[in-house]
Amino acid sequence: MFTQYTIANFKLENRSVRSATATGTCxxxxxxxxxxxxxxxxxxxxxxxxxIIQEHSFVSIRGNAGPKHLGIHSDDMIKFHKKANDLMRAANSSIRICCQLAHAGPNGIATDKIDVNTATISDLEEVVQQFLEAAVRAKQKTF
Known part of the structure; x- marks a missing residue:
């Protein structure tokens, strides 16, 4: 449990993992x-x-699962994630951090949420693009 562990090229200080859990602190x-x-x-x-697997980070306002969830839906969000990562790394220089990208689809809170039963190809392509853009943002924050 307390020995180093490697998954592919991803080296961890130990096998202890804090899973993604919505904290309601946004x-x-x-x-x-x-x-x-x-x-x-x-x-x-x-x-x-x-x-640490950071909590549900919605890739689109339409994909937000609930109030007070973490967003990564725009470039403006990078600075907030970077601040969190910098604080974690200052507290533990060997920590590894992952971002959980999410889209709530029909379970979201938006009035114009995407219903998978009526979504168009264009709607689905838009969601794929939002995941791609959010992944780029996550990488920019040095995950």
Whole structure:
């Protein structure tokens, strides 16, 4: 449990993993983290897990699963994720961080959510593009 572990080229300090869990510590609709979010993740990093999988990060406002969830739906969000990552790395320099990209589809809270039963090819292509753009954002924050 407390020995180094490697998955492909992904080296972990140990086998302890903090799984993605919605914390409800972000602004109600924008997904911008509140101070409580930063405090929590910094504290988690101080416990020295090998990996933290950051919570559900919606790739589109239409894909937000619930109020106070974390967003990664625009380039404006990069600075908030970077701040969290910097705090975690300051608390634990060997920590590995992953971002859980998500889209709630028909289970989202948006009034114009995507219903998979009536979605067009264009709707689905848009969601694929949103995941791609969110993945690029996640990488820019040095995950």
């Amino acid at each position: 602004e109600v609709t924008s997904g911008i983290p509140e101070q409580q979010f930063y405090n929590l993740y910094e504290s988690l990093a101080r416990g020295h897990p090998g990996l």
